[in-house]
Amino acid sequence: MVFPNSRTTDTTYYGEARPRAAGMVLTVEFELDGHAFTALNGGPEFHFSEAVSFQIDCTDQAEVDRYWEALTVDGGQESMCGWLKDKYGLSWQVVPRRLVELLADPDSGRAQCAMAAMMPMRKIVIADLEAAADAS
Structure with a gap:
C-alpha cells in the first residue's frame, strides 16, 4: 500500500436512468493517510x-x-x-x-x-x- 492508514469507504454506481451503463462506478469515497476524498467517474471523455x-x-x-x-x-x-x-x-x-x-x-x-x-x-x-x- 502506497499510503498508510488508507481505505475505500464507499462506492456508488450508475443506475438505469443515468447517462452511463447501469452498474458502472459513479463515485468512490476513499481516505489517503486519513484524509477523505471523493472521486467522480465522469466518463472516458475526461482525462x-x-x-x-x-x-x-x-x-x-x-x-x-x-x-x-x-x-x-x-x-x-x-x-x-x-x-x-x-x-x-x-x-x-x-x-x-x-x-x-x-x-x-x-x-x-x-x-x-x-x-x-x-x-x-x-x-x-x-x-x-x-x-x-x-x-x-
Missing part, C-alpha cells in the same frame, strides 16, 4: 491533467524516496520540481517539509539559493537543497 494534483508532505528524505519510488513504478513518469505522474496519469508533488522551511528562511539569499537548487531537480533531494542554501 487527468496537471490541473488536478495531490501534494504529499514528507517528513524526511526516506519518506520522499519511498513515495517517489512507489508512485513512479510500473509506468509512472518523473517530472520537474518534485512532480510526477503515477501509472494512471494522476499528478503528484512529493515535497519534503525541509524545502518549505528553506523557502521561508528570513535570509532571502538562502531561500533563493534553495529555490534555484530545486528548480532543475526531479525528485527533491534535501541534502542538495541544504548545501545550496548553506553556500549562499
Whole structure:
C-alpha cells in the first residue's frame, strides 16, 4: 500500500436512468493517510491533467524516496520540481517539509539559493537543497 492508514469507504454506481451503463462506478469515497476524498467517474471523455494534483508532505528524505519510488513504478513518469505522474496519469508533488522551511528562511539569499537548487531537480533531494542554501 502506497499510503498508510488508507481505505475505500464507499462506492456508488450508475443506475438505469443515468447517462452511463447501469452498474458502472459513479463515485468512490476513499481516505489517503486519513484524509477523505471523493472521486467522480465522469466518463472516458475526461482525462487527468496537471490541473488536478495531490501534494504529499514528507517528513524526511526516506519518506520522499519511498513515495517517489512507489508512485513512479510500473509506468509512472518523473517530472520537474518534485512532480510526477503515477501509472494512471494522476499528478503528484512529493515535497519534503525541509524545502518549505528553506523557502521561508528570513535570509532571502538562502531561500533563493534553495529555490534555484530545486528548480532543475526531479525528485527533491534535501541534502542538495541544504548545501545550496548553506553556500549562499
